[in-house]
Amino acid sequence: DLFYRQLPKVELHAHLNGSVSFSTIEKLMARKPHLNIEHGMTAIRSGQRRKLWMSMCFKVFKVIHQLVDTEEDILMVTKDVIREFAADGVKYLELRSTPRKETTTGMTKRTYVETVIQAIRQCKNEGVDIEVRFLVAVDRRNGTEVAMETVKLAEDFMLSTGGLVVGLDLSGDPTVGHGRDLLPALQKAKNCGLKLSLHLSEVPSQADESELLLNIPPDRIGHGTFLHPEVGGSQSLVDKVRKHNTPLELCLTSNVKGQTVSSYSQHHFLYWYQMGHPSVICTDDKGVFCTDLSQEYQLAASTFNLSQEDMWTLSQKAIDCTFSPDLNQQLHQRWLELRPTLF
Ligand code: 5GP
Structure with missing residues (x-):
């Protein structure tokens, strides 16, 4: 729908390798024919809501990681992803990615991040x-x-890039490991000025971990699917989130296709939105889940019966949840200039 495409948008929860589009995957496959990767292995297509579950998602990431294993790949993938978000009307994007070392190609975690930064700068220079x-x-x-x-x-990168690196994300398979082991690292990040976005209560029975992590406290929460009492979380968890007014990054299609939420209408967006809590609609992995941010806004609107005016307000309020408060005023100004006509 044209309105949602024209709507200026903020994207705060996008994993780089999960955001790789099909056309970029094709370019990568052409570069690495020896890998013999089939089309169906890198995306969860629409209408294909087969038994997926988390584990399946993480297998998909493994395949994509095989395809993206040199600095050259990282540069292309990052630039393509940035251009695609821009083409979808996203005006502010926070990308996240796990630095990866590949002994076979010589890519290191440092050159990985350097290359992402280079891609961001090139896109800026290209206008x-x-x-x-x-x-x-x-x-x-x-x-x-x-x-x-x-x-x-x-x-190091926060200091050397003049603020292009703004924070730290905690992600990865939620059924593996425990947050308590990561607490010192997260605390250290917070203390040195990195903002924290943590995947929290993405699967059931993570209440103890969430309790622990919410005490840091994080600056934003990814998913938070099982925080509230109606789904096995607790009022005390909700109270902690409310006390700090910690924004939630909510990804409808990702959660439905990943089967942590049974249907769109059951998505916890409604719980938090109705409470007036800062809720930001995001894509998570637009490539893997075959979606884009316009579609996610439209889905939220149609599922929860929200007006275009409501969705405009939602996109405007997302500006206040970024990790770049220095851009707030400039972005609010842009939003007013770009306000689409309501239909
Ligand atoms: P990358 O960090 O390689 O750019 O993007 C893919 C990675 O993001 C995955 O390997 C995984 O660690 C993380 N990721 C992507 N989507 C999700 C998600 O829905 N939940 C969690 N917990 N992690 C995710």
Whole structure:
């Protein structure tokens, strides 16, 4: 729908390798024919809501990681993803990605991040109409030591890029590892000025971990699917989130296709939105889940019976949830200039 495409949007929860579009995947496959990767292995197509579940998602990421294993790949993928978000009307984007080392190609975690930053700068120089910032991601499966190293890397880049690296993300398979082991690293990140976006209560029975992580407290929450009492969370968790007014990054299609939410109408967006809590609609992995941010806004509107005016307000309020408060005024001004006509 034209309205949602024209609507200026903020994207705060986008994993780089999950955001790779089909056309970019095709370019990567052409570069690496020896991998013999089939089309169906890198995306969960629409209407194909087959038995997926989390584990399946993480298999898809593994395949994509095989396809993206050199600096050259990272550069192309990052630039394509940025251009695609811009073409969808996203004016401010926070990308996140897990630095990866590939012994076979010589890519290191440092050159990985350097290349992402280079891609962001190139897009800016090429005049792509979007502000992009980067969150360095910690994969929870890798434990304490790697998390510490990743925080150090993020801190170095925050200082050397003049603020293009704004924060740290905690993600990875939620059924593996425990947040308590990562607490020191997250605390260290917070203390050195990195903003924290943490995947929290993405699957059931993570209440203890969420309790622990919410005490830091994080600056934003990814998903938070099982925080509230109606789904096995608790009022005390909700109270903590409310007390700090911590924004939630909510990804409808991702949660429905990942089967942590049974249907769109059951999505926890409604719980938080009705409470007037800062809720930001995001894509998570637009490539893997075959979606884009316009579609997610439209889905939220049609599912919860929200007007275009409501959706305009939602996109405007998302500006206040970014990790770049220095851009707030400028973005609010842009929003007013770009306000689409309501239909
Ligand atoms: P990358 O960090 O390689 O750019 O993007 C893919 C990675 O993002 C995955 O390997 C995983 O660690 C993380 N990721 C992507 N989507 C999700 C999600 O829905 N939940 C969690 N917990 N992690 C995710």
